[in-house]
Amino acid sequence: MNKMLVRGGTPLKGRVRTQGAKNAALPIMASCLLLKGQKMVLDNVPDLQDIDTMTELLRSMGVVVAREGDSMEFDVPEDVSCEAPEPLVRKMRASSLVLGPLVARYGRAILPMPGGCSIGSRPIDLHLKGLIQMGAKVEMRGGFVHASADRLRGRRIYLDFPSVGATENLMMAAAFAMGETIIENTAREPEIDNLAAVLRGMGVKVDTEGTGCIRVGGVDGFRSCKERVIPDRIEACTYILAGVMTGGEITVEDVVPEHIDALLAKLEEAGASFSVSAAKNGAENSVAVHPAGKLRPISIKTMPFPGFPTDLQPQMVAALTKAGGVSFVEENLFQARFSYAAELNRMGADIDIKGNTAVIKGVDRLDGATVSAADLRAGAALILAGLAAEGVTRVENMEYVFRGYDAIDAKLRALGADVVLEAVE
Numbered sequence: 001m002n003k004m005l006v007r008g009g010t011p012l013k014g015r016v017r018t019q020g021a022k023n024a025a026l027p028i029m030a031s032c033l034l035l036k037g038q039k040m041v042l043d044n045v046p047d048l049q050d051i052d053t054m055t056e057l058l059r060s061m062g063v064v065v066a067r068e069g070d071s072m073e074f075d076v077p078e079d080v081s082c083e084a085p086e087p088l089v090r091k092m093r094a095s096s097l098v099l100g101p102l103v104a105r106y107g108r109a110i111l112p113m114p115g116g117c118s119i120g121s122r123p124i125d126l127h128l129k130g131l132i133q134m135g136a137k138v139e140m141r142g143g144f145v146h147a148s149a150d151r152l153r154g155r156r157i158y159l160d161f162p163s164v165g166a167t168e169n170l171m172m173a174a175a176f177a178m179g180e181t182i183i184e185n186t187a188r189e190p191e192i193d194n195l196a197a198v199l200r201g202m203g204v205k206v207d208t209e210g211t212g213c214i215r216v217g218g219v220d221g222f223r224s225c226k227e228r229v230i231p232d233r234i235e236a237c238t239y240i241l242a243g244v245m246t247g248g249e250i251t252v253e254d255v256v257p258e259h260i261d262a263l264l265a266k267l268e269e270a271g272a273s274f275s276v277s278a279a280k281n282g283a284e285n286s287v288a289v290h291p292a293g294k295l296r297p298i299s300i301k302t303m304p305f306p307g308f309p310t311d312l313q314p315q316m317v318a319a320l321t322k323a324g325g326v327s328f329v330e331e332n333l334f335q336a337r338f339s340y341a342a343e344l345n346r347m348g349a350d351i352d353i354k355g356n357t358a359v360i361k362g363v364d365r366l367d368g369a370t371v372s373a374a375d376l377r378a379g380a381a382l383i384l385a386g387l388a389a390e391g392v393t394r395v396e397n398m399e400y401v402f403r404g405y406d407a408i409d410a411k412l413r414a415l416g417a418d419v420v421l422e423a424v425e
């Protein structure tokens with residue numbers, strides 16, 4: 001089912017529930033490797049292709065993985081295979097998250113260099129530099145990273161950039177290092193706190209403080225643990241934007257408002273109408289979107305959290321294609337994340353890419369066309385544009401979208417959208 005037909009023009013109506021966060025679940029799944037002979041139970045795990053890939057990777061290493069509904073159990077043997085199979089790492093860059101736990105706990109890891117991907121070059125130099133500072137020996141041979149260590153030592157590590165993956169890999173490595181590790185200039189994404197909660201559940205002392213400095217007290221052994229994956233802030237915001245772009249009246253349930261402040265602030269500036277409800281009487285936090293006129297043009301710069309997320313940049317640009325004026329969106333995380341702009345232009349949008357900035361001149365209408373997703377968030381942006389366009393949009397390469405959006409077709413249909421999946425002949 002790799003094509004979605006979207007017949008646009010219907011204002012969405014109803015309620016949609018946010019899935020568990022892909023980018024929280026993936027590092028937490030990798031962290032189970034720290035548990036020798038013990039178990040991890042994880043609730044609210046989304047049903048996504050990237051989760052299946054991580055499951056396959058862990059199974060290839062010897063972990064017994066079971067899934068029932070949105071709950072997963074990871075039963076870790078006393079010893080695991082420390083080699084990450086190349087096809088899985090090629091399929092998903094987040095496979096590199098097994099590096100930290102493997103080197104720390106089993107003393108070795110062999111990982112194919114992840115290489116570039118459709119949104120940019122995405123090196124892992126900061127992950128490796130941190131591990132070397134903790135005492136690991138790292139060599140590159142034939143396109144593979146070979147890392148080994150007797151026992152890592154806690155260190156003060158300064159990250160040259162607040163990389164999400166490097167922060168996660170080093171937190172996991174530090175959990176089994178001797179002594180305390182202090183990681184400075186860390187990522188502050190909410191997914192980092194979810195991983196910290198899991199490590200605490202395993203018996204590790206982790207202080208995150210939310211200030212970009214994380215202290216991890218290494219331990220000599222771990223205990224079985226259970227945790228819940230936080231709601232997916234990017235998925236929630238994608239549906240909020242679907243409501244805004246169709247002039248709909250929808251409620252997105254199970255959101256953490258402080259995780260999505262950046263989007264809400266920019267939507268407010270652009271004149272969108274919405275209300276945030278705090279959890280009470282057993283109900284969860286939710287965001288209700290109300291119909292409003294055209295968006296006002298705005299300027300956005302993507303930044304690490306709490307800045308505007310790069311993972312929402314394409315969807316936000318799609319929303320601004322019909323704003324009443326010229327918007328500017330600067331991409332500061334991934335150099336190749338404007339692939340979808342040419343596709344939106346085929347639908348009648350007026351987007352000019354100047355260096356790392358998209359200059360978006362608002363148009364009165366978008367028209368359905370056949371467009372192709374080059375990555376996950378690009379695909380989401382094209383679906384949003386299709387919902388707000390006249391006529392039928394065919395979004396090809398839906399396999400990218402299913403890496404990060406559980407049942408997006410069914411969820412949109414439940415909101416009244418006219419969407420259907422088709423296999424490409």
Ligand code: EPU
Pocket residue numbers: 022023024026094120121122123124125126127128161162163164165166187309310311332333334376377404
């Ligand atoms: N970077 C380096 N060296 C490194 C690591 C990162 O130069 O060793 C650079 C990257 O090239 C990039 C920037 O730092 O320019 C940010 O990369 P980061 O490491 O923070 O990203 P990541 O951990 O590879 C995660 C998400 C991405 C999300 C980014 C930024 C997961 C599994 N992936 O990637 O999610 O875009 O953080 O927030 O958590 C997505 O879900 O669509 C997605 C791409």
